[in-house]
Amino acid sequence: MRQTWRWFGPRDLVTVDDMLQAGVEGVVTALHHVPTGAVWSAREIEKRKAELSAMKDGAPSGLNWEVVESLPVSEDIKKQNGEWREHIANYKVSMRNLADAGLEVICYNFMPVLDWTRTDLNWRVSTGATCMRFDYADFAAFDIFILARPGAEEDYPKTVAEEAKARHSAMEDAGREALARNVVFGLPGAAESFSLDDVRRHLSEYKAISAERLRANFIDFLTEVVPVAEELGIRMCCHPDDPPFNLLGLPRIMSTESDYKAIMDAVDSPANGITLCTGSLGARPDNDLPGMIERLGDRVHFLHLRNVKRESSDISGSFYEAEHLGGDTDMVAVVAAALAEEKKRKANGRADWLIPMRPDHGQDILDDLNRKAQPGYPSIGRLKGLAELRGIMAALSH
Template sequence: MKQTWRWFGPRDLVSIDDTLQAGVQGIVSALHHLPTGAVWTPEEIAQRQREIGTMADGAPSGLGWDVVESLPVSEDIKKQQGDWRSHIANYRTSLEHLAEAGIEVICYNFMPVLDWTRTDLAWRLPNGATCMRFDLTDFAAFDLHILARLGAAEDYDEALRSAASRRFAEMSDARKQQLAKNVVFGLPGAAENFSLDDVRAHLAEYAAMSEETLRRHLLDFLAEVVPTAERLGLRMCCHPDDPPVPLLGLPRIMSTEAHYRALVEGVDSPANGITLCSGSLGARPDNDLPGMMERLGDRVHFLHLRNVKRETGEIRGDFHEAEHLGGDTDMVALVEAALKEEAKRKAAGRADWSIPFRPDHGQDILDDLKRTAQPGYPAIGRLKGLAELRGIIAALEPRISA
């Protein structure tokens, strides 16, 4: 399992020097500053590779750009409207340029409107650390009273609507503004950041779209780009919905094992695969992460290893980002399943036998609390998680490879 680390580019407050000292073997990055739907040019790709390959003092880092996360899929492609055909053509061209640069793994997602959703980005834990959290009552208060989405009341039962109304009435203006900002929070350096009016406009365009229609649009997209990826020797891998439940009336099609089965069977190619994110999928109590790795492992091209603690037993409920070994997913069993999959691939002579993973997210601890880096991506919290994952791998790998 190749140890990688997400880096958001020169504006990331966790530097390449920091990642090198963490002992990682490769970098996960993207060209977040380019507009979604635009071509990733060879010059922009080479610039990012130079930035990854260089320490602050100009010395070579020895690190390479191993995984793209993400080459984004535009809203036009998801809705099949506007410039969606030209965006698909541009996507294929970007794949060509990435292959020329030697990058083989391409992560993307097909979540409508918002890439991920949290209500708190720095929720205080009893030990003083902070983490990201999703509070369903807060989210309902946002949906019903801040966004004021048409038809939102139908998505919540009476008890939750009442709780959300009480919660909203108790909020200060500052908390209301912070909650709205948290829900539509984007990645650092992103070319686009949505306002509430932008969100309302997108939601109106998705209002009549069913899960079946969105899934058909995903398979249409893959039918167009996967042959290019396969020809170039690339491995595309779809990230799950985060959280993996319907929100804002939007369809969700990457939330369960059945969804992923439909993905890989719908466009049956080794280039069409999965980003298995244990944190996103683990927010649902009915998702069996070790079992998914065992059953779908031959199409898992990238692993996000993180944990969440579910605070309720409901499919759609509260949860927060836990320590990597402290949440509801059995991380030891999941890593064991991944190592067994690697052993099978190696025995079969697959060139892609080593599955890249990254310690996804982390709690802000120690000096992370002063650094205030990208929410969910602290230096020390992720390093702690990586160290724990390394311990699991070191304990299991000799027995599995024997």
């Protein structure tokens, strides 16, 4: 597997020099400053490539931008309202500009309103390290009492709703503000940052959109962009829902293997593929991750390797970001399945036989605890994860 690293550009506290010292082979990044729906210009793309091509002292880094994460899909496209047709046209222009710059893999998602969601960004584990956590009762407290979504209480089991009420009552104003900020105002890589009123407006507009309607809108989007991807030699890969279960009464359509298969079958093209995130999909106990790679592996264009520890056996439940080898996902089995898929591709003569992967997220450990980097993206915690994954790859390939 091609060992890559997510980088948020010059503002990232993890530098180009840090990536090189971690042994990274390629870089995953995006133009986070460009508004969703706007064109990614050739000039801005080349600027980002130049920013990661040099070390602090000006020496060439040898690193290249290899995966786009993410070229965001606007809410207008997902809902098919407002400027959605213009946004699709702009998306195609961005794809062409990326292809002209040598980019071949584009990761994106189709999550409505909220991108990936957590309730705690610095949850302490027994070692003293901190990590991100999704607490189902805290999220219910946000949904029912802070956002005050009509009918929200009915979407939760009675015991969860009661716990949410107790927790909200015990929170100070600062705690309520922190919870709202964590859930709504945007995490690293999120396409947009919303206010509470923004979320309420979007939720109102999504009331008429069922899971079937959202899936149909997704297929319409793919019908437009996949032929362009085929023409350009680009591999599109959709990231799963995170968490992979219903939130805020919104439809979730990329949470399971059957969700992915439905989309792959609807727009049946090698250019229409998967970002298989073991952390997102692993938050559901019914997802068989090694099996997904075995059955859908020819369409897996990008791997996010991370682990979570589930706190219940329910489909919807609390979990936290575990060490890469310490959660509920059998990471050795996942890596073995990915290596087997690569071997199969190579035997079939596929030019894209080597699958890019990145050590996704990581716990804040050692000096990470004082650096205050982007939540989930510490330097040492991810380096530890990469080292562990690299060890598995070396052992299984020996």
